[in-house]
Amino acid sequence: MPRKKEPPKKKAVFKHEAYIEGSGSIVNQRITDTLKTNYMPYAMSVIVSRALPEIDGFKPSHRKLLYMMYKRGLLSPDKERSKSANVVGETMKLNPHGDQAIYETLVRMTRGNEALLHPYIDSKGNFGKQYSSKMHFAAPRYTEVKLEKICNELFRDIDHDTVDFVPNYDNTMQEPTLLPATFPTVLVNSNTGIAVSMASNVCPFNLQEVCETTIALMKDSNHDILSTLKGPDFPGGGLMLYDETELNKVYETGRGSIKVRSKYSYDQAARCIEITEIPYTTTVEAIIDKIIDLVKTGKIREVSYIRDETDIDGLKIAIDVKKGTDPDKLMQKLYRLTPLQDSYPCNFNILIAGTPKVMGVREILIEWTAFREECIQRRTYFDLQKKKEKLHLLEALSKILLDIDKAIRIIRETENEADVVPNLMIGFGIDEVQAEFVAEIKLRNINKQYILRRVEEVDTLRKDIEEMEDILRDKKKIRKIIINELQDVIKNYSKPRKTMFFYQSDVEEEEETDDTPDYPVNIFVSDSGYFKKITPQSLRMSNEQKLKEGDYISQSFESTNKTELIFFSDKAQAYKSRVSSFEDSKASVMGDYIPAKLSFDDGEGLKTVVPTIDYSGYVIFFFENGKAAKIPMKSYETKTNRKKLSKAYSEKSPLVAAIFVNEECDILLRTSSGHALLFNTGMILPKSTRDSQGVQVITLRKKALLSSAEIVTEENLEELQKYRAKSVPAAGKPAKELGDSNQLML
Structure with missing residues (x-):
């Protein structure tokens, strides 16, 4: 019989709510919901069960x-x-x-x-x-x-x-x-963990000090922790800056920073500094590598050789110094510039009943005490039940002691083994547990001596049970047990403190000095952004500047190697650097391309460079719309080493020029309509905001723009006098004036 042809299977269609055979369905879901569903369980697991x-x-x-x-x-x-x-x-x-x-x-x-x-x-x-x-x-x-x-x-x-x-x-x-x-291990040994969106960093403390502080807090909740817990005690030793304000902050909030420096000695005969203890947060290799970098860059000149002499006897870094070097002053400099002095960031984030919580030392010890109280209560209750069970069994022996022969007779005369326990229960008036205990006594132990010795324990057990019940009723007795255990820990395991203290007043901190060599240089900046630092000697040998085709020198000035530079870009950003950061160059080379050297943003170009030594004076920004903003150089001074400043000047109108002035001077402005304005910078008041648009300094004709701004010098003074002579009323109209300045038609 011929088989029926089956209809062809429909092919799966790739549509939104269709599915392909053998695969899962496609579901639309918000990405926030997906993250919550898939990532949150992982995050919680890391926080609660791992980190x-x-x-x-x-x-x-x-x-x-x-x-x-x-x-x-x-x-x-x-x-x-x-x-x-x-x-x-x-x-x-x-x-x-x-x-x-x-x-x-x-x-x-x-x-x-x-x-x-x-x-x-x-x-x-x-x-x-x-x-x-x-x-x-x-x-x-x-x-x-x-x-x-x-x-x-x-x-x-x-x-x-x-x-x-x-x-x-x-x-x-x-x-x-x-x-x-039995002691607060959470504070005795350091612990570091990184979870999802949170972390923990608990520094170690001396065992004896922690236990004594815990005892004192149990006796007086207002105890001054700093009087017994002197400060962290690190395994590697070192010297900790004793700062009561910072320590109190750590003790109360669980957050703060502990500054630790290395311990050293000086071998005068060998002219060698020997470092034997370093901060817990660094390594020998990190210290040596940093010192080598400082020597290579010329910031440290007193070191002739450094080596790692760590061996079976312990850590040692040897630093050979040059003749005439003051080792103490050198170490102060190294503390400032290397990890020989480092900070331990404290973040006492601890899980309490499955919930992360940042706590100070006081709160941690209170939580630990509550945890230990529960342990003592549970242990006491456990032992109490065991002793009650034992007493219950020994009470059956007391009854058997009255007539041992009767017990033997009951067991011997019972025909079935299963009836032994019930018969003992009836014969002595005891319960099943007691009867089972009696029935399991070995034949060799059925004597008065054994039974009397066991029965003597009854009085001791009753006394112990009474004491345990009393402990469970009285919290003070539980705390007394904890205190006794802490005192035993101190007696058996305490060690002398490894990390000692130094005080700010005990150390003459060397003022930060700049070891950068200082010498005169000539600075050249091209219109396309190339920078050259050329010494006067090199410049005398070759005065012809090498430039890209179509490029030209837009700025040139004399300076020194220690001068700071502020590079203003065409995106209203400022990049700070120093002349010493650039290698000495020659006129015959292209120089450093500033946007690449200082990591400008994509498409960002150099507009102008302003030198400064002490951030005195002003920068005057001139914009195409005829406005000018006088900004103090102090606005660009930063306490940190930030290299990039946003909103360095106003972006509302394109920048024409940025002129640095240390004292009031005359400025000549030129417009696209052929007009010029001569005015003194004292007429403009400084603005405190860097991105201020300033004030209107020149009235522009329709569609005219400010095209240039320059300081009036002796070279162009004669040219200006000619313009003044030609500045006569045009078409019967007088020339416009702005205060004491003159607007000239060129």
Whole structure:
């Protein structure tokens, strides 16, 4: 029987709401909704579950690693170190982000890396150094680790229900949400994290000072924190600028900046400065590279050689200085110009109950105290229930003590095993749990000595239960327990402060000096934007300027190598530079192309250059519409090193000329209609706003424009006198006047 022909399948059409077989449907969605739907879950995950530390002082990656080491028994003093590779592999049961990320986390917490004030991991092998970017750590198969003794304080009573446990990512085991640390680890060891739209940067503090401050705050909520917590204490030491105002700001708001400088000594015999401690935020390589750059550019001339002498004994940077150099003055200069002095930016952003919050030291310690109080309450309640259960069982032994033979007889005469417990319950008036406990007693323990010894515990248990119930009722007793634990931590783990202090009054800060060599130069600027700096000697040898075809020198003036220059573009922007930033040139070369040299915007060209030394005087801008604006040079002076200034002058009319005047002088203006105006700059009042359009200085005829402006000099003074003589009434009309100036027909 012939098969029926099936109708041909319709081809999918690429239309808005159509779909192609085997693919998803096309949906219109606002991009803001897409970002909210797809990106927000990721952002929240990074903030809450990855980048920010919690009140126990750890990020999830740190906590998972330490907990797995604890579960492996690496906290036991009898346990040998384990290969790092084994620890990393075990941690992947809780942290599936990859072995390399886990190992880098482990490295930072080791004693060998020197990144933490109180390392959590005892290490053997090469773990690199926090203060060096080139000293890389060895592979995990070569290194060995175990937990440091201080980790006893992190995991104390963790099995007593002090913190919550949650399933791991594949639901095969449980992990803690926090560690019940007995001291404020969040402030003792530094922690840095970058989340989405927020970050955290917690500086380390001395363990003893933190614990003492916590105790003082628990006793008096108005305690002056600065009296016990002197300031941050960095693992690398260094000297911290003691600034009470800034410290109080950090302590109260959680934000601020701590200035730290390197520690050095001077070997006079070898003429060598030895730097042994550097700021926590920099590296040996960054310091050496910066000093080498300064020597190459001529800003530092006292250094003859620098080398890294870091070895097994610790960090050392050796700087050989030239004969006659004052080492203290040189170090003041290096502090100012290099990372030998750096600032640690504080941002105490910490997760509290899953919510990020920037807090000061006071608030952090209050939150930690509340967290620790909850741990003590939960531990006490857990122990209370255990003791109550034990007491309940021992009370059954007390009843059996009255007639042991009866208990044996009941068990022996019971025919079925399942009836033993019910018969004991009936015979002694005890419940099922007690009867089960009695039935499980070994035959060798059914003697008066064993039973009496166990029964003696009843009084102790009842006393302990009463004390625990009293603790749960009285918050002061909970705080007393916390204080005792903090005092034990101080006794067992405190270390002398590493970071000492220096005061601004103790150091004679060297005034910032300009080491740029100063000598006379001639400046030439062409109309198309080429710049030349030529010394007088070179200019005498060749006076013929090399220029592009059709180009010409539009500006030339004498200056010095230290003079600052302001380049005004045709887009109303100013670019600041110095004469010393340009290489000495010759008349026979093209010179530097300013738009490229100073990174002008696309399509932006050079209009004029104004030199200045002390930003005195004025710049007068002349526009095609006949207006002029007199702007003080101080308007272009900036406290920072900004190189680009927008709105340097008005854009309402095209700029004709910008003339720098240090004192009042005569200016000659020319118009496209053949008129000229001679006036004195004192007639124009200065404007405080850079982009001011100024005032009308010349009346223009219809369709006429201002074409040029120039300072009147002795050279063109005779020419002007001729124009004045010719300036007679035209067609019976007198010449127009503007104040004391004369408008001339040329």
